[in-house]
Amino acid sequence: MDFISLLHKSNLILHISAGCSALLIGIGILLIKKGGRVHRRSGRIFLFLLFFVILTGLLGVFVFKRNGFLLVITTLSGYMGFSGFRVIRNRSNLPKTIDITIALLALAAVAFFLWYFHSLGMMWSPVIIYSTIGYLILAVCYDLGRYWISEKTYQKLWLHEHIAKLVSAFSGLLSAFTGTVLPQYQPYSQFLPSVLGSLIAINFMVALWRKQSPV
Template identity: 55%
Template sequence: MGDYTFLHQLNIVVHIITGTTALLMGLVALLSKKGGRVHKRSGLVFLVLITLVIATALMGVFAFGANEFLIALTMLSGYQAFSGYRVLKSKSNKPKPLDILVAFLTLSSGLYFLYYLDAIGMIWSPVIIYSTVGALFIMIAYDFLRYLIKAERYRNIWLYEHIYKMIAAFTALLAAFIGTVLPQYHPYSQFLPSIFGTLLAIGSILYFRRKRTLTKNRP
């Protein structure tokens, strides 16, 4: 690891281990029966590990001067995971102080990142950087606009929102992992995992929507 200090090397090792394990736990959650014991436990472990991934990434940026683009990736994956978990817990769109605070902090961090982008430099492809930050802003905008949806209507939406956000968090982490491990295939190793995740989320939403409809119409 070059001339990195021991603490920097330790931070990198912890980041890699927690990130890889988070991907495995996310995969278990995706493949297990939804709402079941394995799904719930693996999903919770996934959230804990993503928190550690974010903490080590931010530590790398602010304490050791690592690639600042990690901020954008960790903000996107972390916010999606947080918001997806909160949707599952509340199952409503009633405004809550914690959700609003985290959204504003994440939005401010994203704006800060864009403001200092020239100084940071285009370490990754500009298309990847702007699309990542753009996806984050769209997610935050939706989270504010959902408060305008009528409560009775939102009761039919929250499940699909949870599905999309958790899959998006998983694939953002996957894109960061593959993009880092396979830099020779940029930008394809960066955006193909995101395309896969988007298709997976859409397919999952359509599947559960159809399942819900069949259950309601069952005599």
Template identity: 50%
Template sequence: MSDYSLPHQINILLHIISGSLALILAIIAMSSQKGKRIHKKSGVIFLICMSIVIITGVIGVFVFKANGFLLSLTLLSGYQAFSGYRILSNKSSIPKPLDIVIAILTLLSGVYYILYFKSIGFFWEPGLIYGTIGALFAIVIYDFLRYLIPRNKFKNRWLYEHIYKMIAAFTALLAAFFGTVFPQYHPYSQFLPSLFGTVLAIIFILYYWSKNKTKNRRF
């Protein structure tokens, strides 16, 4: 790191600190009671840290020519965090201008990312990059298709969507962390955290689905 310029070192430091804090805050949010103050506060600060991670990640790749694969994970985790927060705020399938704009910008960023790194040559396994961007596109496309779900059919789906997206954002960030810290274990250090996140999301979703089902029976 001593070979980098001072601005580059500062950018890396901000990226590492904000990413590490985001991971810690995500764990606090997941382990705290949903809807309570600590859950909400840790979630909001998590989003702020994620914003810094995205900004420093973009600067690192396009200004300082850092490793490009991490940007794909940053785009994925950043959009999932944004969309996961927005569905919690809206709790409906009604389109909102901000969500549409961000979704379109994310799609365009993903396309530009693929074209840009294809032109300069991939530094990481292309399959991992295409898989990550493919997952990003799948989430964005789902968000557009969600607008077709009638309001009376949407009901509690916002909760499960929020759970999945926030956990997915956490695990994408975790994959970037392990992929950087343990490069000798590629590609396992990238996809194993994602597998862990998928299992974790399923457990949480099944728990709250069962809880809501039991609650509805009482009424």
């Protein structure tokens, strides 16, 4: 085994280990009581693992020339994870340089993905590719547009936004996992986890809305 192959296999092992661990932690977060110390600590671990998933994914695509589309999903998950964390950290829609910078970098990544897949050819279902990229664009546009929402209105929205983004980060990882492990069932193995994630997020947000609504 040459040195490059060894590095690639090591990177792949780290990528898979971090991804599977993040999924297990994510499932735990969905099941435990929200807002407590365990929830917060588990969330930090999830984001830490998500960082390693993205880092090893970047190495896999640009250094070892592996599956580029998985990078789209991990970028979506990474952006949602970062933005969801920033929501809970800021709890306001006052403009922050780091948030705007990351949002613009995400748009630049979308432009690169479109060019990359056009030059390389569609290896995965176009429905999955365009829906994933479209959702990322929608999220970035919302993040750049939320600064025009009044502070009073946003105080009713930020926790819903946190839920939607962190569940999206989790379902994005799950979609990458099932799409890779169950390629014979594509595109269903790719988009069904996203549908499941949407239903979970809606359920949590409806429950929160009912809790916040006056009796």
